[in-house]
Amino acid sequence: MMDIKCAIVDDEPFARKGIAAYIDKISFLKLTAECEDAIELSEYLNTEHVDLIFLDIEMPELSGLDFIATLSSPPKIIIVSAYEKYALRGYELEVVDYLLKPVPFGRFLKAAHRAHEIITTAHAHSLNISKKAQEEHIFIKVDKKLKKVMLQDILFIQSMGNYVIVHTLHSQDITYCTLQQMFSLLPKHPFISCHRSYIVNMNNISAIEGNQIQVGSYKIPIARNLKDEVMTLILRHQ
Template sequence: MKCLIIDDEPLALAQLEGYIDRIPFLTRTASCQNAIQASEVLAHSQVDLIFADINMPDMNGVDFIRSLVHPPMVIFTTAYTEYAIEGFRLNAIDYLTKPFGFAECLKAAEKARKIYEMNHNSPKEEEEGQTLFVKSEYKMVRIEKEKILYIEGMSEYVCIYLEDRPKPVITLNSLQKLSSLLPSHFMRVHRSYIVNLKKIREISRFRILFGKDVYIPISENYREQFMEYIHSQGLL
């Protein structure tokens, strides 16, 4: 989803930019410090979601969204809770009270993603998006994405481990390319591993356990993002 940020505070703007850049299903179209700049962006760019601060000079975020003929989805961000009722009257997806962390931002963005997918995906597109084809042992193998437990990168090959197959599907591919084809609940937790977050049953000492003898390490480079996801789901 393409998104636009509006916030007159440079530090808050930079923090939100950092959050959005870490969310794989969001693409930041522009960052603006006031409603006038945002209007100029919307005049020549289409966005799906706006993160709008409320208390801004000239025109506040609520009035700006109200002024749009066909407003996109909006998530309001502000330090002033008294605007919450007015924000929800405009059908805001969520209302983030400053200061807020990445986990809260991710949770609000997930709400927007679900609404976006419901509005844009036809039944046929949803069915096609649930599978992928990979070449393995001179044949094309159809894989249901939701049956993937985890994917292991091995040099130029990847091993795709599925819950309904005793052996992995091995294909000439890269983790980076496969990651772009998978839904947002698949996460890179190590330079050599992508895991299906929905299939996690146990975590021990920064290792994800699949079955009795499979331990997927969570490397330090991906640990913060992974733990923020866990917190956002209320698991810790």
């Protein structure tokens, strides 16, 4: 059974302790973070991934509902609140479930199983898409002939003025086109522009050190003005 990484967000220590105890009883839930408020969670999500959030609503500075509204691609969320009046708004934001405090364990378990089903189904769909993507390819003109290049084999693409070098697992091919023209041929994921002279396949990144991306034996620079965006895309990429 797939493990679900989850976080708790509640400004009440006793409430966090109770939810953590419930999570500990469910084998497929793995608690990775406990946060006192939505701002702390937001900082955590900048560098870490979670599948599921158990979220309180009435918290200082930023409410749980307002926090959900700030996320473009939020994890799955189960609201845990003492107030029933927010339920409609919660479901409008497509939360998995809405639990009223104090939450009986049986009700909590039902919500956890619902979240597990939704998340594992989405994960399976993602794997199918990834498998299909591995079969995709492009044709580039090399030495007066069209050469088939599998997208999964591309490490990175380097600009050389009006030409680009396509670095793959097996070869380095020069073709006549600009980097921008090449970028338009590629799917948005897993390819990213990390520098005005480079496109990188995120699936083949082995390490990140300072302002450089390690791809195979190559070190690719990250433009200073793109670093935050690039790091966010890489950390969220699966």
